[in-house]
Amino acid sequence: MKIHIVKIGGHLINDCKSLHDSLEAFCQLKGYKILIHGGGRKADFLSKKMGIFPKMVQGRRITNKETLDIVVMTYAGIINKNIVARLQSYHCNALGLCGADGNCIKSYLRKMTNIDYGYVGDINVKSINTHLIKFLLKNNIIPVLCSITHNGIGNLLNTNADTIAAYLAMSLSKDKEKDCEVEVELHFCFEKKGVLRDLQDSESYLKKINFHLFQKMKQNHTITNGMIPKLENAFFALKNGVSKVSIGHPNHLNDVNKTMLCL
C-alpha cells in the first residue's frame, strides 16, 4: 500500500491561482493520497481586520482564545472547505477534517516553559487515528486535513501543519497491512523549487540534501527561519520509517525537479 502525503503552505495558500494549480497537481498524483494545509497569512489578515494582532515567538504563533477562534475559522472553515469544494470540482472525492473529526488527531496542550504558547497542541505518533485515515482512503475518500487538533476533553488546539504531516507519515509507515508494508511518500510543497543553495537564485535548488549538509547550511545561515523547523520535521520523518521525503514546488510533485532528502 503506497500513500502520498502532500503538505501545502506558504504563499501557495494566499494566492488563488497558485492554490488552484497546486490542487490540480495534487489531483494528478496516482493512488492513495492525503492533503494537509495550514493557512497562516489568511489568519493574520482576518485578525487585523478584527483588531487582534498576532503575536509570534520563534516563528510560532501565540494562540490566545481570540486567536484560536480565528485560526479555527480560517483553517477548518474557509480554507479547508474552499479546498474541498475545488477538489470536488476536479472530480477528486475530498473530505475535509480537523483533528476532532472522527477523533483523527488527538493532541495535548503544550507544557508551559519560559514561553506560554497558549492553545497550542503537541502531538506524537500515538496521536494519529490511522484506522480512520486508511478506512477513508480505501473507500476512495481523500482526506484533506487542516492544522487544528483536539485534546479529547472538548477543546480545539492549534498545531503546526508541518508537524502533523510528519507524524501522519510516520504513523502510517509504522502500520502493517495484512503483512504488507505501508510505503509513504511525504512531500512538503511551497512556493520555491526546493532547498536553495543561494537564497537570491530561485533556480539554485539542491537535488539532494542529507542531514550533515542541512546542519552545515544552518550554521552558515543559508537555511534560516521557517525552513529550519520544516527540514527538522522532514528529517525526523525520514529517520522514522517514511520511504521518501521531498521539498519543492507542487508543479513538480510528479517529476524529479525538487529537493529529495537522504540520511
Added chain:
Amino acid sequence: MKIHIVKIGGHLINDCKSLHDSLEAFCQLKGYKILIHGGGRKADFLSKKMGIFPKMVQGRRITNKETLDIVVMTYAGIINKNIVARLQSYHCNALGLCGADGNCIKSYLRKMTNIDYGYVGDINVKSINTHLIKFLLKNNIIPVLCSITHNGIGNLLNTNADTIAAYLAMSLSKDKEKDCEVEVELHFCFEKKGVLRDLQDSESYLKKINFHLFQKMKQNHTITNGMIPKLENAFFALKNGVSKVSIGHPNHLNDVNKTMLCL
C-alpha cells in the same frame, strides 16, 4: 434501519450552556443519528465586528461574497468544529461535514427573481449523497452537518439548515436497505418546548399539530416569522415519507414533551 435526525438552531447555539446540554441530550439518543446545525447569530456578531452588516429579506440572509466567507468560517469552522470536539469528549464519534465534504450535499444557485439572494444554494431530494451518510453511520461515525453546500463546480453556497434537515430526512426515508425500509425520525430543536398556543406562555405548547391547524394559526398570526418556514419544512418532510417529525426543546428529545406533527 432507524435514523434520528436532529436539527439544532436558534438560541441553543448562541449560548454555551444550552449548546452543551443539547449535545448531551443528542448523545443519549439510541441508534443511528445525525446532527444538523446553522448558526445565524454568531455570523451576525462576526460580521458586525468586521464592519459588514447582514441584510435579511423575508427571514433569509442575502449572501454576498463577504457574507459567504463569514458564514463558511462560522458554520463550517468555529461552530461545527467546537460541536464535534464537544461530542468527542462525550465519547460520541462525531465527524463534521459541509456539503462539499465527500460531495454530501450538492446544491444549485438560487434563481434570481425579484430578489437576488446572492450565494444561496437550493437543494432537492437528489442533492443528498445518502450513500456517504449511511456508510458513515454504519461505521459508527456520527455525521454533524452544517448548512454550507457546494455546486460541484468549486463554489460553496449558503443553504437553510431546516431545509437540509427536511431533505436529508426525506432522501434517507426513500432509500431501501436490502428490502428493509429506512425509518427516519426528524426532530427540529430550538429554545421553546414546541409550537406555542399562546406566545406569551412558554408552557402552552401543542402536543400535536396537523396541517389544517398550522394553516389556521398562520392566518390568525399565532405562528409567525421564522416558525412559518420551519413548519413548512417539517410538514413537507412528513408528507414525503419521514416517519415522525417533532418540534421542541432538546431536553425532551427522549420523551413526549414536544409538538408532534401529523397530517
